[in-house]
Amino acid sequence: MPKLGRREFLRIAGLAAAAAASVRYAPGSPALAQTPLTLRIMWWGSKNRHDRTIKVLEMYQAAHPGIKFTYEFTGFNDYWTRLATQAAGGNLPDIIQQDYARLVEWEGNRLMVPLDDFVKDGTIDLSRVPKVSIDGGRVNGKLYAINLGNNSQSILLDTDAFKRAGVPLPDQKWTWQDFEQIVLTFRQKQGIFGAGYEFSDQQVWKSLYIARGQWVFSRDGRSLAVADDGPFVEHLKMLLRLQKAEAIPSLQQEISEYHQNIEAQPIVQGKAAMSYQWSNQAVAEAAAAGKGRNYKLVHLPRPKGGKPSNYLKPSQFFSITSHSKHPKEAAAVIDYFTNSVEANRVLMAERGVPIAPKIQEALKPLLQPVELETVRYVARVQTDSSPLPPPDPEAFAAFQNNVFNPLVRDAVLLGKISPEEGAKVLRAEGNRVLAQKS
């Protein structure tokens, strides 16, 4: 029996090996045939974005028979986890969607290739693009990322709610005092929230200082740079007042509801008159709220006599990773997203206002009211904004996730510590985490 078994085993093993070999070397199999070159691409976003992006990739494939795409997409948080795993395995996609907050971290780890040469030889045509829309993708003087669209922080106003309450629409130079007043008015007159979630977000914290001409982090990104806790403490106190007056959702409500889909946003449900978001996200909110409602976008409030809280930000980029074997072909794809009118007719500024002026012009007649409003809003911000702050430091994600959100924002707004104590914790723990990263 055993002998027979072994012979049998070897025979089967031989067969299996032969089968494997025949698959690998068979004529006409993918490995030997003239195969199209495969580019891998990955992005984060909503279903809306996935559909649009896939459509554009298919269009590109149809026009370039030599190129084939494999793509992956996820939500924002899983995206970075998945990319990090692939970075560790040495198999990053050719093209990745990149975020302003992660640029320094990725450059520091040498995971992206500079694109300057591709711009110089015209593979990526940025000749008519204003410098301000390109420079956000630079780290240490080199261009690592091509801006897919501009946006800015914004307050979305439900203009019908304003009309009903008899509140005049705020001016773009409105202040946080005006904001508080208006929010309270909605509570008193209409019994709804004046504004929705996320006014305690780290982006707002940064903007409090941007409006005072300061950047919160030091040049080397290893410590906090602002000397004065006052603006942050004042802001937290205002939020506590509004939360107590039930004029904005409490952080408790925000935590228990917020992470659900966009349909749960108070402004979408008609429970709030204003909401805070990046301007390109307003499109999705308005879509979720349904037809027959009217909106306007306005600047983030600023301190009395302060500079604009807003700055023009690249909403996201495409980068080519250092694992890519075909950077030139990948660069051509990025050019297609940047400069092709037909591609942008599908993308429809969903990633922010396109950086190429000719694309902006081509899209304008096609846009829905809210989409058009985001384009106009970004133009308004362009003429009334603070300069783009430096990219976030390398340890920023760790800072936000381990200090700002749990130890400061949650602790203060859930009433565990006072705003003053919160500012102290931010300083002590924040500096420790920022200094820690190697």
Add this chain to the structure above:
Amino acid sequence: MITSQFRTARPETGRQARGRVRLGEHNLAGYLFIAPWLIGFFAFTFIPIAASLVLAFTNYNILSPLPHWVGVRNFERMFSHDPRYWVSVRQTFYFAFTSVPLKLAFALALAMLMTAPRRLVGVYRAAYYLPSIVGANVAVAVMWRQIFGTDGVVNAVLATVGLPAHTSWLGNPATAVWTVIALAVWEFGSPMLIFLAGLKQIPAELYEAAAIDGAGMLARFTRVTLPLLTPIIFFNFVVQMIFGFTVFTSAFIISNGTGSPLDTLLFYPLYLYQKGFRDFEMGYAAAMAWVLLVVTALLTALIFKSSRYWVFYAQEEG
């Protein structure tokens, strides 16, 4: 094959035979047959575990693939420079030491109801076991979010009986952890089945004898059921305790990966995950994992040691 097995089993030739067989052709075939499992075990279990032990002493960051040896710095930082670490330890103990006793009590109570020879008792057993089959997965945790949401079932029920119905169960630091404890208790099915098996093994004549001696319901429970059930309680306690220290999915989904509010859902495995897969500090996460392993092992050993004082094995008496 059969003959060789017999040979190895014979004590007088045991050592010799074993030596010969190891080199012999029969064993090769055997190893080839279990090769898929062996390869899987080494590639996916043993080597990663060994690697994580090494990584625990490095500053390995997934994004920068060159780890540097940092000695015990990860452990130092964990114990003295990381406030959230101790929060996660505290919350994990809180969770384990509340959810496990509650779950066991619940499981035992239901198992006792199930022993009664009623109609449809089999159906009930299956029905109550169901949560354990579907439990501890993503879908259930998502459902739990809905149930305890501000517009969820719990608040809707409270509203119908006129109680305050706007509590943010998941956003309030005082209640959020209890929603996760409730979810853990709800998955009482497998300890219940084990209790059920244990209860059936208690001889009926002991109850009869006790009843004749005038023992009431309570006395029969505390004097007969509980002592004879202690081995089963012991087993369930150990298994559930280990489960309690490694709970992840429910806290991850319910807090959307953050551990909020106020880090009350920041259980140890969730924080470990955050460190490894969100902050990409794999070295630190590996160090945390080894501390978890050691603590769980120590705790289990402690329970084992204590068992001599409270676990009663019937045959010892004989």
